[in-house]
Amino acid sequence: MTVQLTLDLAGRPALGREDFLVAPCNETAVAWIDRWPEWPGQVLALHGPPGAGKTHLAKVWQAMSGAEEVTPEALLASGFNPLEGAACRSFEDGDRHLAESGQGAELERGLLHLVNATRERGGQLLLTGRAAAAQWRCDLADLRSRLGAVQSVRLGPPDDLLLQALLVKLFADRQIRPAPEVLSYLVARMERSHSAARALVEAIDRESLRAKRPVTLPLARAALAELSGEEPQQT
Secondary structure, three states, X not given: OOEEOHHHOEEEOOOOOOOEEEOOOOHHHHHHHHHOOOOHHHEEEEEOOOOOOHHXXXXXXXXXXXXXXXXXXXXHXXXXXXXXXXXXXXXXXXXXXXXXXXXXXXXXXXXXXXHHHHHHOOOEEEEEEOOOHHHOOOOOHHHHHHHHOOEEEEOOOOOHHHHHXXXXXXXXXXXXXXXXXXXXXXXXXXXXXXXXXXXXXXXXXXXXXXXXXXXXXXXXXXHHHHHXXXXXXXX
């Protein structure tokens, strides 16, 4: 159920994980997850840059659907049968695995069997990658055809509004309420990803505890500089 947070962003319970914050950069992908199990072709692919929230949203869907995460090792295992086990499955970082695996042909065949088995048993499959599924590099013509027909939805990098809301939430989890000027400073200079926001809040909290000082702009500036290996900027 969607609830309203400050900054006009929706907070979604991630079913045992941290809230997934909905913003224009990811709302289309969230809407497709909400459409489950009514996915065309029974397969959905989420794509976008690192840190856009693909894995987080995949975990939300796994909890919703009882899906089983399939690893490249499982696809390559001789005893793996895609018709056994959960009807819903997920396979993450598919384009990277296909490109980097030393057993590309075998992995392609395994993924093709997984897609075919999903459709045969009326299940659903969630794929994630940096590129749209139709752009994944593979030599197997049947797999290229299947991936070309997959509904692919892009998650963009977090925008300023989402980053600020994420920082507010992460600080609140640690019972910290930084001033608006601190948030504005960080959003303008930090790496634009969920993982970077978590690392930054952890670093600021550590520095605050070490120095026994509240989270002020100079403290946040110093923590950001230390995290990025730069000299603190003066404002």
